[in-house]
Every structure is written in structure tokens, then in C-alpha cells.
Amino acid sequence: MNNVSFFNPSIDVLDAYYRTMKNVYTTDFPSFPTYLFNFTAESLSDDLSYTSIGTRVKVLEYNQTVEVVYQGTSNFDPEKDPLNYNLVDPPRENTVTVPYGGWAAMRFREDNPGVWLLHCHFDSHFIWGMSTVFIIKDGPTNETSMLPPPKYMPKCDDSMAIDNTGAYHPSDH
Numbered sequence: 001m002n003n004v005s006f007f008n009p010s011i012d013v014l015d016a017y018y019r020t021m022k023n024v025y026t027t028d029f030p031s032f033p034t035y036l037f038n039f040t041a042e043s044l045s046d047d048l049s050y051t052s053i054g055t056r057v058k059v060l061e062y063n064q065t066v067e068v069v070y071q072g073t074s075n076f077d078p079e080k081d082p083l084n085y086n087l088v089d090p091p092r093e094n095t096v097t098v099p100y101g102g103w104a105a106m107r108f109r110e111d112n113p114g115v116w117l118l119h120c121h122f123d124s125h126f127i128w129g130m131s132t133v134f135i136i137k138d139g140p141t142n143e144t145s146m147l148p149p150p151k152y153m154p155k156c157d158d159s160m161a162i163d164n165t166g167a168y169h170p171s172d173h
Contacts, residue, residue, distance in 0.1 A: 001118075003034040005053045005129025013057065013133050014115040018149045029056040029132055051129070058132060060110045062139035067107045068118070070098045081105070095121070110136045113146045 009016070009024050016024035034052075060066060069076050085105060098104045119131030138145035 001132050002030045003051045005051045006131045007053050007055050009055045025055040025057050027059045029058040059135045064110045069105045076103045113138045
């Protein structure tokens with residue numbers, strides 16, 4: 001997504017967020033594709049086959065409105081196409097189909113704080129990194145904030161390679 005292949009870390013992103021661990025993920029997921037091209041071209045250049053790889057997440061404010069456009073092989077026109085959005089009674093779904101040769105747009109308000117995985121449902125696509133993580137920050141009240149980790153949730157220990165600053169060092173274990 002946005003020319004970034006998601007790398008699933010050995011420490012869960014939710015756990016890292018709960019415990020403010022460093023070096024598990026970065027918050028520099030791009031808001032737009034880093035490279036735009038003609039999605040309807042007959043053939044694509046070889047340099048489009050390669051993306052950056054990383055555990056890059058998108059951090060969003062509570063109650064922020066988000067729009068995600070999934071493109072198949074059709075060019076989305078950001079000036080004209082949103083005029084056709086159904087903003088009156090849009091369907092509430094947790095799965096969106098991108099039609100062959102087309103695109104799909106998803107808009108939603110970030111009112112559920114936490115760590116959310118956004119991914120393709122084809123297993124091979126998931127393995128290839130066609131996913132990302134949204135971290136939704138807490139809202140202004142207890143009711144609009146993430147619950148703390150349960151008391152029975154295991155703590156990280158030395159075998160997890162967490163130093164005294166909270167930094168995670170995967171090469172150390």
C-alpha cells in the first residue's frame with residue numbers, strides 16, 4: 001500500500017503501542033503513494049515491481065475522518081470521482097471489494113481507539129505485504145480511550161530484547 005510492503009514484526013504492534021516500545025514500528029507511513037503512474041497502462045515498468053519494506057504505521061487522531069482509495073487497474077480522479085460518493089446512506093462494511101479494472105473508496109471516522117490491521121484477504125497478498133496498521137489515538141475521555149492491557153497479559157522479559165529505554169533490539173535475540 002502506497003509503495004510500502006508491510007513487514008510483520010516479531011513483537012505485536014498492539015503490545016509495542018501499549019508499552020511504548022521503540023524500534024518495533026515507525027510512524028512514517030505515507031499518506032499518498034510515493035510514486036504515481038498510469039494504472040491503466042498495458043504494461044508496467046520493472047521499477048514498479050519493487051516497494052520499500054518496513055513496519056510503517058499510520059497514526060491518526062481520534063475522531064479524524066479518513067479516506068482510503070484502493071486502485072485496481074483504473075485511474076482514480078481525485079477531482080471528479082468523489083462527486084459520485086454515496087454520503088447519504090453509505091453501506092457499513094468491514095470488507096471492500098476492488099472490482100477488476102476499477103477502484104473502491106472507503107471513508108470512515110476514527111472513533112474506535114486502538115491498533116487496527118488493514119489488509120488484503122488473499123493470503124498471498126498478505127504475505128507480500130499488502131497491509132498496513134492504523135493506530136487511532138485515545139479520545140478526550142475514558143469512554144473514548146483504549147482500555148489498559150489486562151493484568152494477566154504477560155510482561156516482556158529479557159528474552160524479548162527490550163532495553164531499559166524501552167527500545168526493542170530484534171538482532172539481540
